[in-house]
Amino acid sequence: MSLTINQVSKVYGKKVALNQLSLELEDGKIYGLIGRNGAGKTTLLSIASAQNAATDGEVLLDGKKVWENDEALKDICFSREIATTATDSRNTSKVCEYLRIASILYPNWNAELADELITEFGLDRKMRMNKLSKGMQSMVTIIVALASGARFTFLDEPVTGLDVVAREYFYKVLLDEYAKGERTFVISTHIIEEAANVFEEVIFIHEGKVLLKEETDSLLERTVHISGKEEDVDAVCDGKKVHHVEKLGRSKGVTVLLNPGEEPDAKGRDVDIRPLSLQDVFVALCGKEESYE
Amino acid sequence: MKEILNQEKSIYIQIAEMIENDILRDVIMEEERVPSTNELAKLYTINPATAAKGINLLVDNGILYKKRGVGMFVSSGAKAAIRESRKAEFYDKYIKSLLQEAEGLGIDKAELIRMIEKEDK
Numbered sequence: 398m399s400l401t402i403n404q405v406s407k408v409y410g411k412k413v414a415l416n417q418l419s420l421e422l423e424d425g426k427i428y429g430l431i432g433r434n435g436a437g438k439t440t441l442l443s444i445a446s447a448q449n450a451a452t453d454g455e456v457l458l459d460g461k462k463v464w465e466n467d468e469a470l471k472d473i474c475f476s477r478e479i480a481t482t483a484t485d486s487r488n489t490s491k492v493c494e495y496l497r498i499a500s501i502l503y504p505n506w507n508a509e510l511a512d513e514l515i516t517e518f519g520l521d522r523k524m525r526m527n528k529l530s531k532g533m534q535s536m537v538t539i540i541v542a543l544a545s546g547a548r549f550t551f552l553d554e555p556v557t558g559l560d561v562v563a564r565e566y567f568y569k570v571l572l573d574e575y576a577k578g579e580r581t582f583v584i585s586t587h588i589i590e591e592a593a594n595v596f597e598e599v600i601f602i603h604e605g606k607v608l609l610k611e612e613t614d615s616l617l618e619r620t621v622h623i624s625g626k627e628e629d630v631d632a633v634c635d636g637k638k639v640h641h642v643e644k645l646g647r648s649k650g651v652t653v654l655l656n657p658g659e660e661p662d663a664k665g666r667d668v669d670i671r672p673l674s675l676q677d678v679f680v681a682l683c684g685k686e687e688s689y690e
Numbered sequence: 691m692k693e694i695l696n697q698e699k700s701i702y703i704q705i706a707e708m709i710e711n712d713i714l715r716d717v718i719m720e721e722e723r724v725p726s727t728n729e730l731a732k733l734y735t736i737n738p739a740t741a742a743k744g745i746n747l748l749v750d751n752g753i754l755y756k757k758r759g760v761g762m763f764v765s766s767g768a769k770a771a772i773r774e775s776r777k778a779e780f781y782d783k784y785i786k787s788l789l790q791e792a793e794g795l796g797i798d799k800a801e802l803i804r805m806i807e808k809e810d811k
Contacts, residue, residue, distance in 0.1 A: 427737055568735045576728040576738060594701055594736040614700055614740060674697045 398424045398459055398579070400445065400473070400549050405454035407440050407605075414440040416605035417454065422549065422583065427575055429596030429613070430585040431679055437605045438585045439477070442551040445583075446475035458549075471504050474547035476538045478554065479526070492529070492537060493522040496544075505546025510574070514540045517566060531558030539567055543574050551583045556592075564588075568595055593675035603683050613675065620678045621661050624650035625668035633666050641681035652681035701736055705744030710753065710772045713764055720766045724754060751775070 400422040407415040415437045422428065422445075432438045443449035445456050447463045447470055455462055458469040492515075500506040515522055518536040529537065535558050542552050556564045572595065575582065583600075586592050593599075593613060601608040609616070623630055627649040639651040652673065655661060661670045673681070695704055712718045725733070730741035745762055748754040753768045765771075792802055 565735065569732055572728075572731050572735065572738070576731065594695065594734070594740065597737045597739045613737075614702065614743070618700055672698060 398472075398548055400463075400581075401457040401460075402441070402445055403455050403457065405441075405444055405451045405456065407437075407444060407449070408452045413605055415444070415451075418602075418606055420600065420607055420610065422581060424548070424581055425579050426581050426597045427571070427595055428581070428583045429589075429592060429599040430583050430602060431589060431599055431675075432585075432602035433683055436602045436683075438602055439553055441602065442475050442553055442583065442585065443477065445549075446470070446473045446551060448475055448477070472548040473551075474503060474542060474545035474549070475551040475553070476542035476545070476555075477551075478557075479529075479534045479538060488527045489525050491522065492520060492524050492526065495526055495537065496522075496540065499541045499545065503545040503547055507544045507546050511540050511544035514543065514570065517570075518563060532560065532563070535559050536563070543570060546580075548579065549581050549583070551585075553585050554587065555584060556586060556588060564591065568592065571595065589676040589679060590674055599675065601679065601683060608682060615657060616678065617672060617675060619655040619657055619659065620652065620673050620681075621655065622650060622652055622671045622673050622677070623661070623668050624648065624671075625666070629666040629668050633662070633664055633668055641684060652678070654682075695734060695736070701734075702740050702743035702747065705730060705734070705736075705741055706747045709744070709748060710776075713753070713768055714772055718764055720764045720768055723761045723763055726761055 402418060402420040402422075404417045404419055405415055406413070406417050418437070418441065420441075430438050430442070440449065444451045445463075447456065447465070450464070455464070457463065458466075458472060461469060463469040463473065496511060500508065500511075514520075514536070518533075518540075520533060520536050520540075524533070526537075535555060539552070539555050542550050542555065556567060559567065568591075571582065571584075574580065584592065584596070596613045598610060599613050599616060600610045623633055626647055627644065630649045630651060634651055634653060637653050637655075639653055641652045643650045653661070663670060695701055709718070709724055713720075718724055724745070727738045727741040727745060730736070730744075731738040734741070745754065749756065749762070751771075752765055753771060754762045755765050757763055788802075792798075797805075
């Protein structure tokens with residue numbers, strides 16, 4: 398099974414949210430979707446799950462269009478942030494009622510897992526949706542996503558407002574659920590570091606396009622930070638594309654993406670070559686005025 | 691088994707090294723089963739594919755072997771083999787950087803040797 402996003406564009410008025418974006422999601426992987434605010438992450442996930450119409454392009458599940466395709470949509474769950482309409486003061490439905498609707502939508506609903514999560518999170522199932530705190534709203538969206546049993550499950554900022562214990566618990570349950578079978582998860586997050594090791598692959602989204610899609614391991618292996626005296630750093634980086642240049646006095650620090658398999662070569666110069674965290678790589682590639690080739 | 695992962699090295703290499711450390715310290719004995727990739731993934735909150743990469747590295751080096759349908763086991767002779775390969779790395783990893791730092795600080799060989807002997811007593 399695979400989900401193909403083919404040349405998808407989305408335009409809101411004059412704003413281009415997605416710009417002919419193509420992406421292939423394989424079965425049985427955990428993807429991290431990373432991008433700055435307004436990069437197009439939520440728009441991408443909502444179009445991939447047919448909750449939102451594309452201006453142009455198409456989304457295919459095993460070659461079949463997902464738009465208005467009820468069969469395909471049973472296999473795709475996008476548990477998005479609970480809309481303000483759901484937490485509006487007039488919305489007095491209870492958590493258990495909200496979850497019951499989800500259980501009808503997804504034929505592979507795992508009621509046992511949903512119960513376990515409610516208990517572990519300490520969520521009150523009789524609580525009214527309009528009374529939920531930010532963290533509790535995240536818990537509800539996590540429960541829907543994990544219990545949906547959908548083959549392709551998207552989580553948009555699932556850990557917003559959750560304390561560190563609840564976040565850790567979420568990642569463990571996610572790995573448990575993932576270990577059981579063939580599910581694919583796409584998780585967007587701004588808290589990159591704590592999730593980095595969970596992602597088999599990362600997708601960087603920048604200005605409505607896919608900037609990079611790569612195995613997390615290999616990306617981290619080929620990204621290095623080189624620092625030292627400016628002329629030494631320049632000599633080592635000669636002919637290489639450098640990112641995120643920082644200068645202070647005679648010192649200079651740059652981030653370099655090596656080719657896969659390429660080793661950093663200090664050429665006898667006295668420079669420090671260090672690995673970077675995924676968060677640092679993201680800042681280097683998607684930070685201000687930097688371009689990536 | 692539970693050590694803390696850091697950013698300095700690839701996670702799969704750290705997983706392999708931790709299993710090696712456990713073998714060296716008799717936490718896991720030869721011919722015993724090592725934790726599965728899913729157990730490791732959950733313990734360290736890492737992707738199972740990464741854990742598998744670490745395990746496979748040890749299989750390639752002959753430290754672990756696979757028993758079909760049961761799991762991964764520590765080969766007999768693994769402990770001695772790990773010691774040997776760590777000794778081989780010792781010069782590059784410790785001595786070289788020690789000498790480099792000493793040179794930068796202007797510590798000569800004689801002084802260095804005095805320091806090592808002082809530590810001995």
